[in-house]
Amino acid sequence: xxxxxxxxxxxxxxxxxxxxxxxxxxxxxTSGDSGTDDASGGDKxxxxxxxxGTSDYQRTAMDEYLVNGFNESQDEYQLEVEYRSSVDNxxxxxxxxxxxxxxxxxxxxxxxxxxxxxxxxxxxDDYAEEYGWKDRLVGAYYDLCTxxxxxxxxxxxxxxxxxxxxxxxxxxxxxxxxxxxxxxxTIMDEAIADGMYGGLIGAKDWRYTNEWPVTxxxxxxAGPDTLYQCLTGGQAWNSDxxxxxxxxxxxxxxxxxxxxxxxxxLDANETFQxxxxxxxxxxxxxxxGFQWAKNVATDESQLEDLxxxxxxxxxxxxxxxxxxxxxxxxxxxxxxxxxxxxAVLDYMLNIDFVKNMSAEWPGYWGLPLVDxxxxxxxxxxxxxxxxxxxxxxxxxxxxxxxxxxxxxxxxPANTYEACIDIDxxxxxxxxxxxxxxxxxxxxxxxxDNGISxxxxxxx
Amino acid sequence: MRTSLRKKAYxxxxxxxxxxxxxxxxxxxxxxxxxxxxxxxxxxxxxxxxGLANYVELFQDRYFHIALKNNxxxxxxxLTIPVVVGMxxxxxLLYRKKGRNILQMIFLIxxxxxxxxxxxxxxxxxxxxxxxxxxxxxxxxxxLDLSNPLTNRQFGIIAVAAVDMWHFWSYLMIIYLAALRQTxxxxxxxxxxxxxxxxxxxxxxxxxxxxxxxxxxxxxxxxFSFLAFDYVxxxxxxxxxxxxxxxxxxxxxxxxxxxxxxxxxxxSVVMSGFGLIASVIYIRLTMREExx
Numbered sequence: 059x060x061x062x063x064x065x066x067x068x069x070x071x072x073x074x075x076x077x078x079x080x081x082x083x084x085x086x087x088t089s090g091d092s093g094t095d096d097a098s099g100g101d102k103x104x105x106x107x108x109x110x111g112t113s114d115y116q117r118t119a120m121d122e123y124l125v126n127g128f129n130e131s132q133d134e135y136q137l138e139v140e141y142r143s144s145v146d147n148x149x150x151x152x153x154x155x156x157x158x159x160x161x162x163x164x165x166x167x168x169x170x171x172x173x174x175x176x177x178x179x180x181x182x183d184d185y186a187e188e189y190g191w192k193d194r195l196v197g198a199y200y201d202l203c204t205x206x207x208x209x210x211x212x213x214x215x216x217x218x219x220x221x222x223x224x225x226x227x228x229x230x231x232x233x234x235x236x237x238x239x240x241x242x243x244t245i246m247d248e249a250i251a252d253g254m255y256g257g258l259i260g261a262k263d264w265r266y267t268n269e270w271p272v273t274x275x276x277x278x279x280a281g282p283d284t285l286y287q288c289l290t291g292g293q294a295w296n297s298d299x300x301x302x303x304x305x306x307x308x309x310x311x312x313x314x315x316x317x318x319x320x321x322x323x324l325d326a327n328e329t330f331q332x333x334x335x336x337x338x339x340x341x342x343x344x345x346x347g348f349q350w351a352k353n354v355a356t357d358e359s360q361l362e363d364l365x366x367x368x369x370x371x372x373x374x375x376x377x378x379x380x381x382x383x384x385x386x387x388x389x390x391x392x393x394x395x396x397x398x399x400x401a402v403l404d405y406m407l408n409i410d411f412v413k414n415m416s417a418e419w420p421g422y423w424g425l426p427l428v429d430x431x432x433x434x435x436x437x438x439x440x441x442x443x444x445x446x447x448x449x450x451x452x453x454x455x456x457x458x459x460x461x462x463x464x465x466x467x468x469x470p471a472n473t474y475e476a477c478i479d480i481d482x483x484x485x486x487x488x489x490x491x492x493x494x495x496x497x498x499x500x501x502x503x504x505x506d507n508g509i510s511x512x513x514x515x516x517x
Numbered sequence: 518m519r520t521s522l523r524k525k526a527y528x529x530x531x532x533x534x535x536x537x538x539x540x541x542x543x544x545x546x547x548x549x550x551x552x553x554x555x556x557x558x559x560x561x562x563x564x565x566x567x568g569l570a571n572y573v574e575l576f577q578d579r580y581f582h583i584a585l586k587n588n589x590x591x592x593x594x595x596l597t598i599p600v601v602v603g604m605x606x607x608x609x610l611l612y613r614k615k616g617r618n619i620l621q622m623i624f625l626i627x628x629x630x631x632x633x634x635x636x637x638x639x640x641x642x643x644x645x646x647x648x649x650x651x652x653x654x655x656x657x658x659x660x661l662d663l664s665n666p667l668t669n670r671q672f673g674i675i676a677v678a679a680v681d682m683w684h685f686w687s688y689l690m691i692i693y694l695a696a697l698r699q700t701x702x703x704x705x706x707x708x709x710x711x712x713x714x715x716x717x718x719x720x721x722x723x724x725x726x727x728x729x730x731x732x733x734x735x736x737x738x739x740x741f742s743f744l745a746f747d748y749v750x751x752x753x754x755x756x757x758x759x760x761x762x763x764x765x766x767x768x769x770x771x772x773x774x775x776x777x778x779x780x781x782x783x784x785s786v787v788m789s790g791f792g793l794i795a796s797v798i799y800i801r802l803t804m805r806e807e808x809x
Contacts, residue, residue, distance in 0.1 A: 146773070150560075150772075153560050154560040172560070176562065178560060264754070265756035319646075319664055319665065320646075320647055322668045322757060323645055323646055323665050324647060471774065471775050471776050474774070475770065475775050479758070479759075481757040481758045482758040484757075484758070485670065485757060485760075487758050507558070
């Protein structure tokens, strides 16, 4: 009898534990007050957002300027941000199960189009009209976020791709800031001869870093027009200009312009540490480089002369900025309060928010806003000032139509995956022609699947 | 009456396991097979039946052949190195009464480390020629110029597997040791009285007694080899140039990067096929032994 009682108790305990396990949800840490009846949230409706796992200073900025800033700016909604290290996969899985957060963080406009076509995201046209987003966003980015003519996301920060340098390092070695493509090559050759790295890219932790040289050199060598034609079906990828670009990428890899074998042995933070210590004249990266430099700087003064420029065009002329968004934000069609979610997006599309975030977290929050024209870089200090200046010049280039296309943002899914195989050319597994044929095949597959991304045309 | 009650009790006791098996194994399994015959992208409400098109495309994909070859290399490595090392260490510990428990605990440390920690150790401290052990060796100027093995065409997959083997061998050792300790003492004493040497003891007394355990673990190794993912994804993500691609990373890329759940399901079905073959072999061997 006693044994039976114990058995019942154990069974009950096990069931309770199992049900308890079922009740727990999510794998991340949360900022913001949860629930509609929370003490500090009052009767506010909760709006959820999943974001990637940030470092401490980044999270502090997010909490202060996004979460608290939004929650204190109105009394209807309560924004709750959940930090998840596997946010991309979590969102993909949640969306396929018709779940997920109210505001969907996405990896870029190419990510959005598939979900938008399936009706998983809210059409934002009415909100854009109500809040005047079309007038506030740079035209090229607004267009990029449309799917079949309707807005389905707002862009995160501009992440132009190019080269980072430190004026003091160039000066110490007797170099001036490069003005042409040939200047860049000359400096890299001399640096290698001096025992330095010619240039650096760090792909240790992320093979998809391969998209950086693809974006930078396709833009510089083949040019924005060629890329536009390839991405809109106007010409094949396997063309003379693109072959020249891929051959140039191979030359860069073999010559050690991207760190040689250390391309695979260093990560982004480490490459910027070497740049700050004067071990290389250049780091090639998207604008996020400012945040990586901040991550590893031992002293703010190390960052004061950190500058960015697009790689000049190989056949002469200025480099084009890459049309690229660090991320996108969309509204889940399952969201119970789309008006509240739109209010959060509207809050982000505000120059004061961008300024506050960029002051604390340079490199990730330079949203492509028209209002950048009214910003004074003098308001900022150190690396944030350099970042803001870079954003301002980027906006100018965009307005002039001098832009190209970043792989992560503008290439459809299969084409993007095929472009990552550039390392097969570096390792002699494929020729440039075979690699580009792979991109043609992948692009044809994307066309079959229905590409609906709107690409603005460069001037 | 009593038999009927007993039958009901059996069914009642089996029910929880059955419900769990059906809901988390059978139904998703059938769904995966069905998805592999469609062009499902993972989030669309529609799935179009495409027959065996995904399988045809898969078998024509050269990266699939690289991945399959790497999984087979992985299996061969795991069926030899950790098995031999684990068995050898188990035999040494079997005869070492003093300190055996402490040594077991020490050897088990790699097994209890989180894969991400193990991967970080190898990636940044052991394999890294810019700051790790390889860098130290290169700095000694003894004529060795070692580069990162993870980026090597021939040895990349072996370097990744080595990390997993470092993590896994002690698990085998513990199981082998537990099995070896069950060997009947009378058989051992009889063999010793007959003057059996240590190799004779091992091959004629210990091994026949732990044969079932060795078989079971070998079958499990075959199954796990075709499911290998963690360390490949943490160390190389299948690169560079697909040198370390395995079936699981290929499926992962199809599912999450290319949004092609149909293809990812086809790869998963192929992976499961190898596990199934291993399971069938094991069951047939067990049944044969039972008959004998």
